[in-house]
Amino acid sequence: MRSASARLVLIAAAIAAAGPLRAGGNMDFGGDSGSMNDGPSYFGFVRDASGSVVGDAKVTASVKSGGAVVTRTNSMGVYKIPGFAKDIDPNTVTISCAKDGYKQTDALRRPPSDPKDPIETECTLQKD
């Protein structure tokens, strides 16, 4: 009985260990994003004028050369965006926030101490 359950664990582990079959194909993908070849990721809060966090706010990270990634804050008012290709200069990435009934009044960026560190922003919304 014990060996049977141990075997089930082994089977599960074996299945879990299997990764993508064809390199470069869309068979599957593993691991989290973010490698040495990527630019820094972005994260931060969206707050209202009183400093309270704003959940479900739209956050857009726009690239100067064209293109954007759009996400939303969670209930804690936090967003994160995994980052862009290494050849995208973080200084050309603009973070903005929006929500129905609000307008953006500010978007601050804390300069990271290391260029590889995630870039923290704080975006402020004011009720219309």
Added chain:
Amino acid sequence: MTRTLGAVLSVALAFAGIAAQAARAQTLTGSVTSAEEGAMEGVLVSAQRDGSPITVTVVSDAQGRFRFPDGRLPGGQYSLRIRAVGYDLAGPRTATLGAAGADVALRLVKAADLAAQLTNTEWFISMPGAAEDKRPLIECMSCHTLERIVRSTYSADAFVPVLTRMAQYANNTIMARVQRRVAPGRVDEDAVRKLAASLAAVNLSHGPAWTYELQTLPRPRGRATRAVITEYDLPRQTIAPHDVRTDRDGRVWYSNFVENVLGELDPETGANRDYPVPLAKPGFPTGALDLETDTDGNLWLAMMFQSGLVRFDTASKSFQRYPVDAALDDDAMQQSLVMPRASNVDGKVWTNDVARQSIMRLDLSTGHYERIDPFRFLPKGRPHAPYGMAADAQNNLYFMDFGDQNIGRVDAKTGASTIFPTPTEKSRPRRCMLDAQGRLWFAEFAANKLGLFDTRTESFKEWDAPTPYTYPYDVFADRNGELWSAGMASDRVLRLDPRTGAAVEYLLPRPTNVRRVFVDNSTDPVTFWAGNNHGAEIIKLEPLD
């Protein structure tokens, strides 16, 4: 005068009465029982008239009774089959339907081979481990059932050459016809060894029986028993219907994933008609994936490894080929999707370049394609794959990033792309439809969810599929706002009301590998259509409510 009219009326009424009686009488009814359960609800009963390509299926109710719709079955000799997991039909296996109709008492006995009855979903449920652990196996269903894996006796070592060989097969491969890629697929040997070990852990390489218990899903109950399903057998096993749709005249069109043929089905007679697509690249895998319409009602096919797009003029029944520019084409070129819906706006048709994880756009005035990399500003090395496509009224493109976890938008004027990660990670969104309210409905294949991306607010909503491991391939929002979905795993059609979350799952009569789903909104209630990609049949499901 009054008397004459009265006489005529009574004669007419008498005739109507006889006609109604005949129509009512000439149907097949019956009961389903077993020694184990007595009267059985949720047993699918299928009847196929000798020599006909059409099989009609109804489902037994809570009293174990079934009734085919009045007048649906012409008189004749029928073969009968059932689907009820855990049971076989002891008899009778035939019925004669005459003017008086027929009533049969079906007797079910315990299944001789339960494993032969499991859906892919039931195999996934039965296998040990969490959903995340079983993720690598979901690709297997593209070409064959999981039963094929679990019944094999390969050791991990013996699996390695098998998997290496299969990695060289084209996506449009079915058991009835294996197609080999011309451009060799690069194989990650380490990944192959790991997958081989995982498959050898769940098959019969260790002994004559599985080391885990076979688990089955419950039979349909209540509302899920109230549907009529029609299967249309196609004349060759190598016909692999991928996308199915009906046109304004009620004709049924389908793309053939394996043969270089556009198919048309007459839903009244079940007659099949082939329209051979001119071969563009001899020696390359044949067949098309996506089938879409433009505003003129013409049909477009994405020609997979034959590369490029094809337009079928439904009036002249002729094809216009749009080959990929020679400078862009190569042995790996593969167009799986096409989106011509708003090509009348700017003369452009969207498609994809699978090998380069890119979008392509055809300019109808020049016949040239341009390549647009919608991920060019994102980190390299992610397995992006532009897949399901929709176009808005300005011909801006919305696409599913099937390899990863994003919805993408490409601006028709600037070519700039915006990437919207889905709330659920590793969701692998697959096919989609954009409704008139700007709502993009999509199937999250790997997340087992249906999704909504509101293009106006750029916000998401998600609904869990009620049964785990069903891996929805596509979704269609009908005129009532209800969602219809299906896939390669569960042999079930999901109907979900996104306003209430209420869901019903209709079991299909046979092992069914569904890709694109389509709803004909012109009937009341609506009619669901799909192809059985591995079973050479078209399926129609008519809900009774």
